[in-house]
Amino acid sequence: SQMLEQSRRKNKATFSFEFFPPKTAQGVQNLYDRMDRMHSFGPAFIDITWGAGGRMARLTSDMVKVAQSAYGLETCMHLTCTDMEKSKIDEALKEAYKAGCTNILALRGDPPREKEKWEATAGGFRYAKDLVKYIRDTYGNHFDIGVAGYSEGCEDQDDHELLLDHLKEKVDAGATFIVTQMFYDVDIFLDWVDKVRAKGVTIPIIPGIMPIHTHAAFMRRATWTKCNIPTAWTKALEPIKNDDAQVREVGKTLIAEMCRRLLEAGILHLHFYTMNLAQTTRMVLEELDLMPDMESPIEKPLPWRPSLGLN
Ligand code: FAD
Secondary structure (H helix, E strand, C coil), X not given: CHHHHHHHHHCCCEEEEEECCCCCHHHHHHHHHHHHHHHCCXXXXXXXXXXXXXXXXXXXXXXXXXXXXXXXCCEEEEEECCCCCHHHHHHHHHHHHHHCXXXXXXXXXXXXXXXXXXXCECCCECCHHHHHHHHHHHHCCCCEEEEEECCCCECCECCHHHHHHHHHHHHHCCCCEEEECCCCCHHHHHHHHHHHHHCCCCCCEECEECCCCCHHHHHXXXXXXXXXXXXXXXXXXXXXXXXXXXXXXXHHHHHHHHHHHHHHCCCCEEEEECCCCCHHHHHHHHHCCCCCCCCCCCCCCCCXXXXXXXX
């Protein structure tokens, strides 16, 4: 793939950033400024998340348009398919198409808080694979379609084998890349990648990397996603948990080390959950020597076509 060639040529990994739509107008302006600044870090693409149930639909679509057509950033729009009218899915896809966006991360979405379980939406969308199929049927090969992967299981599915089968179904429905839930245990992740490959899935698997901003946020997110925290991480972070600056510094080293191991294992692209902040992601990229500088200035990112095989 072109992306692969870019990685090989520079002998460097490529990376991407995820942003979410802020709640206030000021927050949106701040984020646009930050996106503009982070553009100079040289991401291969950026993601804009989708509010489950379509709550922030307008804003997500606007942000995709600004990022893709005004800032010229290769953009991937997240889209969920349950607890939302089909017309919203159609509108979001149409607007993404018009904005020149060619990448969608197709998701089921979390169930609404007030309900124990979500129900299939009129139009037949129950699982992410239904959305993958719908996008393929409606837009042919216009969009590269990503789907979510869970190396340590997900909230409503403890059966890891079944989860692998469901991932395979999403790929068979037409997905062209996989982005994973955040994790900190590289051994578990690489073992899972082997299992995914053993199912006959050959599309790129992109690891989701969550930089460490504060100890409280680190613990909250790990608990929420139920991902394993390696003992060495607890040992390193627990004693300094009240010193945010030190946590960021040590966290940067741990995350960079984790990224290095992934790169050594042949994973060529890193996806950062920025939480709309630049600092900790930048620290990790600097530590990995992936930030553009005078000797290797930023090249215009090549169009991102992961379907051609990123790793
Ligand atoms: P699916 O792949 O449809 O799976 C959902 C559940 O259904 C699983 O338990 C699965 O095992 C089960 N299942 C699937 N197929 C079958 C079948 N044939 N029979 C029986 N059971 C089946 N949420 C948002 O609201 N907005 C976002 O922008 C967003 N971005 C995300 C990005 C990433 C990288 C990840 C990992 C998650 C993201 N999420 C987002 C969260 C996601 O919507 C939730 O995790 C959701 O609960 C599951 O979505 P999915 O697409 O993985 O669902």
